Amino acid sequence: MAVKEVAKVPVWVKLTPATANIVVEAEASFRGGADAIASSNTFPSLPLIDPNTLDFEMNVEGYTSSGGLGGPAILPLSLAKMAQMTKAFPEKAFSGIGGISNFDHALSYFLLGCGTAQVCTAAMLDSAIGPNVIKTLINGMTEFMEKHGYASLEDFRGIRRDRVVSHSQIKRPEQLEYHGGYDEDVEGYAKPAEPLATV
DSSP, X not given: OGGGGTOSSOOEEEOOSOSSXXXXXXXXXXXXXXXXXXXXXXEXXXXXXXTTTOSBSSOBTTBOOOXXXXXXXXXXXXXXXXXXXXXXXXXXXXXXESSOOSHHHXXXXXXXXXXEEEOSHHHHHSTTSSHHHHHHHHHHHHHHHHXXXXXXXXXXXXXXXXXXXXXGXXXXXXXXXXXXXXXXSOTTSOOOOOOOOOO
């Protein structure tokens, strides 16, 4: 990373989530000298098509192009990408981005191992252009830390990272008394057919 040869400040690399394996990109960034990884940038997306006009909801003279989807819609997607990276590089520095508008959202990133969190869309939507969102985040973190007796972020940073596992490690319904949350009929499914009478 040529920039590290002249940089006088830490170099953070912001990664796109539009990749098959974000861990590969994170590894290359760290090998290149990155001090931290920030993720996720916006997700590639298209605007919806209006069913009445049959035009894209956002267009110029009827044409549209792929753009970046951010804000609340990408929070779970960004968390999944971050979990992949923080599990692969637990000792490295990460900054969580994507869908944060209150402390509960930022907390999810912290619990996965991020040392910082960033806000964009929520700040743009804030009538005061940011200060209200920052106050909400600070107040939420203060209340959370007091409630749980934490003295610093390091007391809880990454403590849920190990709870993200592959599907094969999750107990299956046959191993539990599990009925999809319902005791009787399974909602959304047809009742089992009665056995056919033998002739």
